[in-house]
């Protein structure tokens with residue numbers, strides 16, 4: 082894609098629906114040209130025409146299955162070689178909500194491939210170019226289910242726990258560089274996610290469900306504020322600080338080199 086000299090490009094995965102489509106809209110409104118990725122290329126083309134009309138944004142559409150080597154490699158190549166790309170939104174993700182035993186091998190593999198492998202590979206593909214320019218940003222979409230595992234979310238929560246730990250370690254690696262990573266933990270958001278998850282959105286109390294527009298606008302407000310971790314639905318930020326401080330205290334307490342007295346023979 083050749084873009085006008087002055088416009089940065091953002092890559093958004095999973096832009097054919099839900100949260101990713103709203104990111105595409107908001108980033109185009111902010112003056113980005115876009116590379117949009119998803120399997121349903123027709124939807125991306127429709128969105129692309131809308132964004133051109135509304136904001137003059139140039140959009141490259143990549144119809145790719147990010148659980149497949151060929152699709153993933155195509156997007157990796159774009160990230161590694163287009164110097165106008167300054168932002169990667171790793172949004173594509175899925176999950177079947179159900180018991181581990183009743184989840185098919187195919188579904189489990191696809192969720193792991195998309196939520197973990199694709200996110201990791203695309204992040205790693207973007208980083209060398211971002212670091213060589215000492216500029217750029219990555220937004221990784223995790224979930225509050227990374228902090229809370231239920232009988233129907235073991236696999237999904239496990240993959241989102243990976244996103245959190247991978248992203249937090251990477252944030253430490255990037256400290257002192259001009260490259261930043263924002264980790265976003267949405268709670269229930271009204272999207273097509275639930276059509277594929279095997280649990281209808283109608284099963285939720287509407288009071289706990291956010292619109293995708295509100296979720297993305299809040300996440301981008303957190304991005305603008307320089308937040309490393311954004312929990313769009315959490316009103317009391319101090320709750321996160323307390324949680325994270327407890328985690329750090331527990332980790333420090335693991336560094337004893339000795340079995341705890343309760344495990345020692347009397």
Ligand SMILES: NC(=O)C1=CN([C@@H]2O[C@H](COP(=O)(O)OP(=O)(O)OC[C@H]3O[C@@H](n4cnc5c(N)ncnc54)[C@H](OP(=O)(O)O)[C@@H]3O)[C@@H](O)[C@H]2O)C=CC1
Nearest residue numbers: 095097098099100119120121147174224269270272273274
């Ligand atoms: N909705 C919610 O309640 C919450 C969602 N999240 C996370 O937000 C992110 C976006 O989800 P959301 O917008 O809700 O879900 P949607 O189902 O609405 O959108 C998912 C997007 O990912 C794309 N996608 C799915 N599979 C693949 C694949 N194999 N290759 C490429 N693209 C793929 C879909 O496009 P296509 O089918 O065309 O390929 C679609 O654009 C996910 O990471 C999800 O885990 C986090 C917390 C809450």
Ligand SMILES: N[C@@H](C=O)C(=O)O
Nearest residue numbers: 224225226268269274
């Ligand atoms: N998409 C939801 C699954 O439970 C979530 O991440 O909150």
